[in-house]
Amino acid sequence: MFNFFKKRNKITDISWLGIDMHSHILPGIDDGSPDIATSLRFVKSLAALGFNHSIATPHIYKELYPNNFESISTARQSLQSAIDDAAISFKLESAAEYMVDQDFNLDSKLCSLQDKFLLIEMSYLNESPNIVQQIFNVEIKGYKPILAHPERYIFYFKDQSKLKLFKEKGCLFQLNLLSIVGYYGKEVKQLAEYLLKEKMYDLAGTDLHHDKHLGTLQNAVESGKLHELIGSYPFKNKELFV
Template sequence: MFSFFKNKKPIVRDLKWLGVDIHSHLLPGIDDGSPDVDESISLITKLKELGIDRFICTPHIFKELYPNTAETINKALERTRAALVKANLDVKIAAAAEYMLDENFEMSDALMCLPDRHILVEMSYLNETPNIEQIIFNLQIKGYTVILAHPERYNFYHQDHDRFHRFHDMGVLLQLNLLSVTGYYGREVKTAAEYLLKNQLYRLAGTDLHHQKHYNALKYNVENGYLFDKLGKYPFENDRFLHLI
Protein backbone atom coordinates (compact mmCIF):
# COMPACT_ATOMS: atom_id res chain seq x y z
CA MET A 1 0.00 0.00 0.00
CA PHE A 2 1.34 3.43 -0.95
CA SER A 3 2.24 5.58 2.04
CA PHE A 4 2.42 9.36 2.07
CA PHE A 5 5.03 9.10 4.81
CA LYS A 6 7.74 7.25 2.88
CA ASN A 7 9.30 10.38 1.44
CA LYS A 8 9.17 12.42 4.61
CA LYS A 9 12.57 13.99 5.28
CA PRO A 10 14.25 13.08 8.58
CA ILE A 11 14.48 15.89 11.09
CA VAL A 12 18.04 17.14 11.65
CA ARG A 13 18.34 17.86 15.36
CA ASP A 14 21.90 19.13 15.68
CA LEU A 15 24.25 21.96 14.68
CA LYS A 16 27.02 19.90 13.12
CA TRP A 17 26.33 21.67 9.84
CA LEU A 18 27.57 24.95 11.34
CA GLY A 19 31.14 23.68 11.68
CA VAL A 20 32.81 26.32 13.85
CA ASP A 21 30.96 28.73 16.11
CA ILE A 22 32.78 31.94 15.25
CA HIS A 23 30.90 34.29 17.60
CA SER A 24 30.19 33.60 21.26
CA HIS A 25 30.69 34.98 24.75
CA LEU A 26 31.74 31.83 26.57
CA LEU A 27 34.93 33.05 28.23
CA PRO A 28 34.39 33.63 31.95
CA GLY A 29 34.01 36.88 33.81
CA ILE A 30 35.15 39.46 31.25
CA ASP A 31 31.98 40.73 29.56
CA ASP A 32 28.22 40.18 29.59
CA GLY A 33 28.62 36.49 28.76
CA SER A 34 29.54 33.63 31.06
CA PRO A 35 30.17 34.92 34.61
CA ASP A 36 32.57 32.18 35.71
CA VAL A 37 34.48 29.09 34.61
CA ASP A 38 31.84 26.65 35.82
CA GLU A 39 29.19 28.31 33.69
CA SER A 40 31.56 28.37 30.70
CA ILE A 41 32.14 24.63 30.96
CA SER A 42 28.42 24.00 31.40
CA LEU A 43 27.51 25.99 28.29
CA ILE A 44 30.31 24.49 26.18
CA THR A 45 29.27 20.99 27.26
CA LYS A 46 25.68 21.66 26.25
CA LEU A 47 26.69 23.15 22.92
CA LYS A 48 28.83 20.08 22.24
CA GLU A 49 25.74 17.96 22.84
CA LEU A 50 24.09 19.97 20.06
CA GLY A 51 26.97 19.12 17.73
CA ILE A 52 29.42 22.03 18.03
CA ASP A 53 32.92 21.10 19.14
CA ARG A 54 34.97 24.04 17.82
CA PHE A 55 34.64 27.55 19.15
CA ILE A 56 36.21 30.93 18.53
CA CYS A 57 35.13 32.94 21.55
CA THR A 58 34.73 36.65 20.93
CA PRO A 59 34.38 38.72 24.12
CA HIS A 60 33.51 42.37 23.72
CA ILE A 61 36.17 45.02 23.52
CA PHE A 62 34.11 48.08 24.31
CA LYS A 63 35.99 50.70 26.29
CA GLU A 64 33.01 52.12 28.16
CA LEU A 65 31.70 48.78 29.43
CA TYR A 66 34.19 45.98 28.72
CA PRO A 67 37.70 47.41 28.33
CA ASN A 68 39.25 44.05 27.52
CA THR A 69 42.73 43.57 26.17
CA ALA A 70 44.64 40.66 24.68
CA GLU A 71 45.90 39.98 28.20
CA THR A 72 42.47 39.73 29.86
CA ILE A 73 41.07 37.65 27.00
CA ASN A 74 44.00 35.23 26.83
CA LYS A 75 43.96 34.72 30.61
CA ALA A 76 40.26 33.82 30.44
CA LEU A 77 40.96 31.51 27.50
CA GLU A 78 43.70 29.66 29.40
CA ARG A 79 41.47 29.26 32.47
CA THR A 80 38.79 27.80 30.26
CA ARG A 81 41.17 25.46 28.44
CA ALA A 82 42.50 24.16 31.76
CA ALA A 83 38.96 23.53 33.00
CA LEU A 84 38.07 21.73 29.75
CA VAL A 85 41.04 19.39 30.22
CA LYS A 86 39.99 18.75 33.80
CA ALA A 87 36.45 17.99 32.64
CA ASN A 88 37.82 15.69 29.91
CA LEU A 89 35.80 17.59 27.34
CA ASP A 90 37.06 17.06 23.79
CA VAL A 91 36.56 20.42 22.10
CA LYS A 92 38.82 22.98 20.48
CA ILE A 93 38.59 26.55 21.65
CA ALA A 94 40.30 29.74 20.57
CA ALA A 95 39.75 33.43 21.19
CA ALA A 96 39.40 36.65 19.26
CA ALA A 97 37.29 39.70 20.11
CA GLU A 98 34.17 41.56 19.07
CA TYR A 99 35.15 45.21 18.64
CA MET A 100 32.68 48.03 19.16
CA LEU A 101 33.25 50.55 16.38
CA ASP A 102 32.73 53.79 18.24
CA GLU A 103 34.78 56.90 18.94
CA ASN A 104 37.02 54.88 21.27
CA PHE A 105 37.96 52.23 18.72
CA GLU A 106 41.72 52.30 18.18
CA MET A 107 43.19 51.08 14.91
CA SER A 108 46.36 49.04 15.29
CA ASP A 109 48.32 46.21 13.72
CA ALA A 110 47.71 43.96 16.73
CA LEU A 111 43.94 43.59 16.97
CA MET A 112 42.57 40.29 18.32
CA CYS A 113 41.30 38.54 15.23
CA LEU A 114 39.86 35.30 14.01
CA PRO A 115 42.35 33.35 11.87
CA ASP A 116 43.86 35.02 8.80
CA ARG A 117 43.23 38.55 10.15
CA HIS A 118 39.44 38.36 10.12
CA ILE A 119 38.19 40.99 12.55
CA LEU A 120 34.71 40.81 14.09
CA VAL A 121 33.11 44.22 14.62
CA GLU A 122 29.79 45.60 15.81
CA MET A 123 27.95 48.90 16.15
CA SER A 124 25.37 50.31 18.52
CA TYR A 125 21.91 48.92 17.81
CA LEU A 126 20.49 52.45 17.75
CA ASN A 127 22.75 54.49 15.47
CA GLU A 128 25.14 53.78 12.63
CA THR A 129 28.75 54.49 13.50
CA PRO A 130 29.82 57.79 11.87
CA ASN A 131 32.25 57.22 9.00
CA ILE A 132 31.68 53.46 9.18
CA GLU A 133 32.74 52.97 5.56
CA GLN A 134 35.99 54.85 6.16
CA ILE A 135 36.74 52.74 9.24
CA ILE A 136 36.13 49.55 7.26
CA PHE A 137 38.32 50.81 4.43
CA ASN A 138 41.12 51.68 6.87
CA LEU A 139 40.96 48.17 8.35
CA GLN A 140 41.05 46.63 4.90
CA ILE A 141 44.08 48.74 3.95
CA LYS A 142 45.88 47.26 6.97
CA GLY A 143 45.11 43.76 5.70
CA TYR A 144 42.10 42.91 7.84
CA THR A 145 38.98 41.19 6.53
CA VAL A 146 36.02 42.77 8.28
CA ILE A 147 33.19 40.63 9.67
CA LEU A 148 30.12 42.65 10.63
CA ALA A 149 28.31 40.94 13.48
CA HIS A 150 24.52 40.47 13.29
CA PRO A 151 23.63 43.16 10.71
CA GLU A 152 20.00 42.09 11.00
CA ARG A 153 19.89 43.49 14.55
CA TYR A 154 20.73 47.09 13.66
CA ASN A 155 17.41 48.90 13.83
CA PHE A 156 18.55 51.70 11.51
CA TYR A 157 18.97 49.25 8.62
CA HIS A 158 15.50 47.70 8.83
CA GLN A 159 14.19 50.28 6.38
CA ASP A 160 17.45 50.70 4.48
CA HIS A 161 18.41 47.36 2.96
CA ASP A 162 20.71 49.09 0.47
CA ARG A 163 23.26 49.34 3.28
CA PHE A 164 23.46 45.55 3.47
CA HIS A 165 24.27 45.41 -0.22
CA ARG A 166 26.81 48.19 0.13
CA PHE A 167 28.71 46.34 2.86
CA HIS A 168 28.60 43.14 0.83
CA ASP A 169 29.99 44.98 -2.21
CA MET A 170 32.78 46.42 -0.04
CA GLY A 171 33.93 42.91 0.84
CA VAL A 172 32.54 42.90 4.38
CA LEU A 173 31.51 39.43 5.56
CA LEU A 174 28.06 39.61 7.11
CA GLN A 175 27.45 37.27 10.06
CA LEU A 176 24.03 35.97 11.08
CA ASN A 177 23.00 35.30 14.67
CA LEU A 178 21.27 31.92 14.54
CA LEU A 179 18.51 32.99 16.92
CA SER A 180 17.59 35.95 14.70
CA VAL A 181 15.65 33.68 12.34
CA THR A 182 13.57 32.28 15.20
CA GLY A 183 12.07 35.61 16.24
CA TYR A 184 14.05 35.64 19.49
CA TYR A 185 15.09 39.28 18.97
CA GLY A 186 11.74 40.36 17.54
CA ARG A 187 9.81 40.36 14.30
CA GLU A 188 11.74 43.15 12.57
CA VAL A 189 15.07 41.42 13.19
CA LYS A 190 13.66 38.17 11.84
CA THR A 191 12.36 39.96 8.74
CA ALA A 192 15.75 41.58 8.13
CA ALA A 193 17.49 38.22 8.53
CA GLU A 194 15.13 36.63 6.03
CA TYR A 195 15.91 39.41 3.53
CA LEU A 196 19.65 38.86 3.93
CA LEU A 197 19.23 35.12 3.52
CA LYS A 198 17.01 35.45 0.46
CA ASN A 199 19.56 37.73 -1.19
CA GLN A 200 22.52 35.50 -0.27
CA LEU A 201 24.24 38.34 1.59
CA TYR A 202 25.38 36.38 4.63
CA ARG A 203 28.75 34.67 4.59
CA LEU A 204 29.04 33.46 8.20
CA ALA A 205 26.85 32.47 11.14
CA GLY A 206 27.33 32.19 14.88
CA THR A 207 25.42 31.54 18.06
CA ASP A 208 26.42 34.81 19.78
CA LEU A 209 25.64 32.78 22.88
CA HIS A 210 25.90 34.64 26.19
CA HIS A 211 23.89 32.68 28.74
CA GLN A 212 21.49 29.89 29.57
CA LYS A 213 18.47 31.70 28.14
CA HIS A 214 20.19 31.87 24.74
CA TYR A 215 21.06 28.20 25.01
CA ASN A 216 17.49 27.19 25.88
CA ALA A 217 16.12 29.01 22.83
CA LEU A 218 18.85 27.55 20.63
CA LYS A 219 18.27 24.01 21.90
CA TYR A 220 14.54 24.24 21.30
CA ASN A 221 14.96 25.40 17.70
CA VAL A 222 17.69 22.85 16.99
CA GLU A 223 15.89 19.84 18.41
CA ASN A 224 12.60 20.55 16.65
CA GLY A 225 14.49 20.76 13.33
CA TYR A 226 13.62 24.40 12.66
CA LEU A 227 17.16 25.77 12.42
CA PHE A 228 18.34 23.10 10.01
CA ASP A 229 15.24 23.53 7.86
CA LYS A 230 15.80 27.28 7.80
CA LEU A 231 19.60 27.43 7.55
CA GLY A 232 21.15 23.99 7.17
CA LYS A 233 21.57 24.18 3.40
CA TYR A 234 22.68 27.81 3.25
CA PRO A 235 26.29 28.15 2.01
CA PHE A 236 27.81 29.62 5.16
CA GLU A 237 31.59 29.77 5.07
CA ASN A 238 32.37 28.90 8.69
CA ASP A 239 34.41 25.96 7.47
CA ARG A 240 37.12 28.39 6.33
CA PHE A 241 38.17 28.41 10.02
CA LEU A 242 37.63 24.70 10.69
CA HIS A 243 41.28 23.62 10.58
CA LEU A 244 42.75 26.88 11.86
CA ILE A 245 41.93 26.60 15.56
Protein backbone atom coordinates in the same frame (compact mmCIF):
# COMPACT_ATOMS: atom_id res chain seq x y z
CA MET B 1 3.37 6.95 7.55
CA PHE B 2 4.39 10.23 5.87
CA ASN B 3 4.62 12.05 9.20
CA PHE B 4 6.67 9.21 10.68
CA PHE B 5 9.33 9.42 7.98
CA LYS B 6 9.27 13.22 7.99
CA LYS B 7 10.06 13.19 11.70
CA ARG B 8 12.79 10.58 11.30
CA ASN B 9 14.51 12.61 8.59
CA LYS B 10 14.80 15.78 10.66
CA ILE B 11 18.35 16.97 11.38
CA THR B 12 18.43 17.52 15.13
CA ASP B 13 22.04 18.57 15.65
CA ILE B 14 24.19 21.38 14.29
CA SER B 15 27.19 19.46 12.99
CA TRP B 16 26.32 20.90 9.57
CA LEU B 17 27.64 24.25 10.82
CA GLY B 18 30.26 22.72 13.08
CA ILE B 19 32.10 25.87 14.14
CA ASP B 20 30.64 28.62 16.28
CA MET B 21 32.61 31.74 15.35
CA HIS B 22 30.81 34.22 17.63
CA SER B 23 30.07 33.60 21.30
CA HIS B 24 30.52 35.10 24.75
CA ILE B 25 31.47 31.97 26.66
CA LEU B 26 34.73 33.16 28.23
CA PRO B 27 34.32 33.62 31.98
CA GLY B 28 33.86 36.93 33.72
CA ILE B 29 35.02 39.49 31.17
CA ASP B 30 31.86 40.82 29.53
CA ASP B 31 28.07 40.35 29.61
CA GLY B 32 28.41 36.67 28.76
CA SER B 33 29.39 33.82 31.05
CA PRO B 34 30.03 35.06 34.62
CA ASP B 35 32.35 32.24 35.74
CA ILE B 36 34.26 29.10 34.81
CA ALA B 37 31.46 26.75 35.88
CA THR B 38 28.97 28.45 33.56
CA SER B 39 31.50 28.57 30.73
CA LEU B 40 32.22 24.86 31.05
CA ARG B 41 28.50 24.10 31.05
CA PHE B 42 28.10 26.16 27.88
CA VAL B 43 30.92 24.24 26.22
CA LYS B 44 29.36 20.91 27.15
CA SER B 45 26.00 22.05 25.81
CA LEU B 46 27.47 23.32 22.54
CA ALA B 47 29.35 20.07 22.08
CA ALA B 48 26.15 18.10 22.73
CA LEU B 49 24.42 20.09 19.97
CA GLY B 50 27.13 19.16 17.48
CA PHE B 51 29.63 22.00 17.65
CA ASN B 52 33.22 20.81 17.83
CA HIS B 53 34.95 24.20 17.70
CA SER B 54 34.24 27.64 19.14
CA ILE B 55 35.92 30.99 18.63
CA ALA B 56 34.93 32.98 21.70
CA THR B 57 34.52 36.68 20.93
CA PRO B 58 34.08 38.80 24.07
CA HIS B 59 33.29 42.47 23.64
CA ILE B 60 35.97 45.10 23.37
CA TYR B 61 34.02 48.22 24.22
CA LYS B 62 35.92 50.75 26.33
CA GLU B 63 32.89 52.21 28.10
CA LEU B 64 31.61 48.87 29.41
CA TYR B 65 34.09 46.06 28.64
CA PRO B 66 37.62 47.44 28.30
CA ASN B 67 39.13 44.11 27.30
CA ASN B 68 42.39 43.67 25.45
CA PHE B 69 44.55 40.89 24.07
CA GLU B 70 45.91 39.98 27.51
CA SER B 71 42.60 39.85 29.39
CA ILE B 72 41.01 37.74 26.68
CA SER B 73 43.97 35.36 26.46
CA THR B 74 43.93 34.87 30.23
CA ALA B 75 40.21 34.05 30.22
CA ARG B 76 40.63 31.63 27.32
CA GLN B 77 43.46 29.83 29.10
CA SER B 78 41.34 29.45 32.23
CA LEU B 79 38.49 27.91 30.26
CA GLN B 80 40.86 25.73 28.25
CA SER B 81 42.26 24.27 31.48
CA ALA B 82 38.73 23.45 32.65
CA ILE B 83 37.94 21.81 29.28
CA ASP B 84 41.12 19.74 29.51
CA ASP B 85 40.38 18.69 33.10
CA ALA B 86 36.88 17.61 32.05
CA ALA B 87 38.31 15.67 29.07
CA ILE B 88 35.93 17.33 26.61
CA SER B 89 36.81 17.04 22.93
CA PHE B 90 36.26 20.64 21.89
CA LYS B 91 38.53 23.14 20.13
CA LEU B 92 38.53 26.56 21.81
CA GLU B 93 39.97 29.73 20.34
CA SER B 94 39.50 33.37 21.22
CA ALA B 95 39.18 36.65 19.36
CA ALA B 96 36.96 39.66 20.10
CA GLU B 97 33.90 41.58 18.99
CA TYR B 98 34.97 45.19 18.51
CA MET B 99 32.58 48.08 18.98
CA VAL B 100 33.20 50.59 16.19
CA ASP B 101 33.07 53.87 18.07
CA GLN B 102 35.41 56.74 18.92
CA ASP B 103 37.63 54.32 20.89
CA PHE B 104 38.01 51.73 18.12
CA ASN B 105 41.77 51.32 17.91
CA LEU B 106 43.43 49.36 15.14
CA ASP B 107 46.90 50.21 16.40
CA SER B 108 46.59 48.04 19.51
CA LYS B 109 47.40 44.32 19.59
CA LEU B 110 44.31 42.98 17.86
CA CYS B 111 42.21 39.98 18.88
CA SER B 112 41.48 38.69 15.40
CA LEU B 113 39.91 35.44 14.29
CA GLN B 114 42.81 33.19 13.26
CA ASP B 115 44.93 36.25 12.35
CA LYS B 116 42.75 36.85 9.28
CA PHE B 117 39.39 38.33 10.27
CA LEU B 118 38.15 41.08 12.56
CA LEU B 119 34.65 40.92 14.02
CA ILE B 120 33.04 44.35 14.39
CA GLU B 121 29.72 45.67 15.65
CA MET B 122 27.83 48.92 16.09
CA SER B 123 25.24 50.24 18.50
CA TYR B 124 21.85 48.71 17.67
CA LEU B 125 20.27 52.15 17.74
CA ASN B 126 22.70 54.37 15.84
CA GLU B 127 24.98 53.68 12.92
CA SER B 128 28.65 54.43 13.56
CA PRO B 129 29.18 57.67 11.61
CA ASN B 130 32.47 56.50 10.10
CA ILE B 131 31.60 52.85 9.54
CA VAL B 132 32.47 52.74 5.82
CA GLN B 133 35.88 54.28 6.47
CA GLN B 134 36.49 51.91 9.38
CA ILE B 135 35.70 48.89 7.22
CA PHE B 136 38.31 50.22 4.78
CA ASN B 137 40.76 50.77 7.66
CA VAL B 138 40.37 47.17 8.80
CA GLU B 139 41.18 45.96 5.30
CA ILE B 140 44.19 48.29 5.03
CA LYS B 141 45.42 46.78 8.30
CA GLY B 142 45.40 43.38 6.56
CA TYR B 143 42.22 41.84 7.98
CA LYS B 144 38.90 40.85 6.47
CA PRO B 145 36.10 42.66 8.36
CA ILE B 146 33.09 40.66 9.55
CA LEU B 147 30.02 42.66 10.53
CA ALA B 148 28.30 40.92 13.43
CA HIS B 149 24.52 40.38 13.20
CA PRO B 150 23.62 43.04 10.58
CA GLU B 151 19.98 41.99 10.93
CA ARG B 152 19.83 43.46 14.43
CA TYR B 153 20.63 47.09 13.56
CA ILE B 154 17.30 48.89 13.58
CA PHE B 155 18.48 51.62 11.20
CA TYR B 156 18.68 49.02 8.41
CA PHE B 157 15.16 47.61 8.83
CA LYS B 158 13.71 49.92 6.19
CA ASP B 159 16.78 50.66 4.08
CA GLN B 160 19.33 47.99 3.18
CA SER B 161 21.36 50.13 0.75
CA LYS B 162 24.22 50.61 3.22
CA LEU B 163 24.40 46.86 3.81
CA LYS B 164 24.75 46.34 0.08
CA LEU B 165 27.55 48.92 0.08
CA PHE B 166 29.36 47.04 2.85
CA LYS B 167 29.24 43.87 0.78
CA GLU B 168 30.59 45.74 -2.23
CA LYS B 169 33.47 46.91 -0.03
CA GLY B 170 34.30 43.30 0.84
CA CYS B 171 32.80 43.07 4.32
CA LEU B 172 31.58 39.64 5.42
CA PHE B 173 28.26 39.27 7.26
CA GLN B 174 27.52 37.02 10.25
CA LEU B 175 24.02 35.83 11.12
CA ASN B 176 22.93 35.27 14.70
CA LEU B 177 21.28 31.84 14.68
CA LEU B 178 18.56 33.00 17.05
CA SER B 179 17.56 35.83 14.72
CA ILE B 180 16.01 33.47 12.21
CA VAL B 181 13.80 31.80 14.83
CA GLY B 182 12.36 35.14 15.96
CA TYR B 183 14.17 35.48 19.29
CA TYR B 184 14.97 39.17 18.77
CA GLY B 185 11.62 40.10 17.27
CA LYS B 186 9.71 40.20 14.01
CA GLU B 187 11.68 42.93 12.24
CA VAL B 188 15.04 41.31 13.00
CA LYS B 189 13.72 38.02 11.65
CA GLN B 190 12.41 39.71 8.50
CA LEU B 191 15.74 41.39 7.77
CA ALA B 192 17.57 38.11 8.40
CA GLU B 193 15.25 36.38 5.94
CA TYR B 194 15.90 39.09 3.34
CA LEU B 195 19.69 38.83 3.74
CA LEU B 196 19.50 35.05 3.47
CA LYS B 197 17.38 35.30 0.33
CA GLU B 198 19.89 37.71 -1.20
CA LYS B 199 22.78 35.38 -0.22
CA MET B 200 24.46 38.20 1.70
CA TYR B 201 25.47 36.16 4.75
CA ASP B 202 28.84 34.43 4.86
CA LEU B 203 28.92 33.08 8.41
CA ALA B 204 26.69 32.18 11.33
CA GLY B 205 27.24 32.12 15.08
CA THR B 206 25.34 31.61 18.30
CA ASP B 207 26.24 34.95 19.94
CA LEU B 208 25.65 32.91 23.10
CA HIS B 209 25.57 35.02 26.27
CA HIS B 210 23.34 33.27 28.80
CA ASP B 211 20.97 30.41 29.57
CA LYS B 212 17.99 31.93 27.78
CA HIS B 213 20.02 32.05 24.58
CA LEU B 214 21.17 28.49 25.15
CA GLY B 215 17.67 27.15 25.81
CA THR B 216 16.25 28.80 22.69
CA LEU B 217 19.14 27.46 20.63
CA GLN B 218 18.70 23.95 22.01
CA ASN B 219 14.99 23.96 21.19
CA ALA B 220 15.61 25.22 17.66
CA VAL B 221 18.34 22.67 16.94
CA GLU B 222 16.88 19.61 18.66
CA SER B 223 13.43 20.13 17.11
CA GLY B 224 14.97 20.18 13.65
CA LYS B 225 13.57 23.68 13.05
CA LEU B 226 16.94 25.41 12.66
CA HIS B 227 18.14 22.98 10.03
CA GLU B 228 14.84 23.28 8.16
CA LEU B 229 15.23 27.06 8.09
CA ILE B 230 18.92 27.47 7.22
CA GLY B 231 20.60 24.06 7.12
CA SER B 232 21.03 24.17 3.35
CA TYR B 233 22.42 27.72 3.26
CA PRO B 234 26.08 27.84 2.13
CA PHE B 235 27.64 29.24 5.30
CA LYS B 236 31.44 29.33 5.16
CA ASN B 237 32.24 28.53 8.80
CA LYS B 238 34.02 25.28 7.96
CA GLU B 239 35.62 26.75 4.85
CA LEU B 240 37.13 29.84 6.50
CA PHE B 241 38.00 28.47 9.95
CA VAL B 242 40.02 25.32 10.61
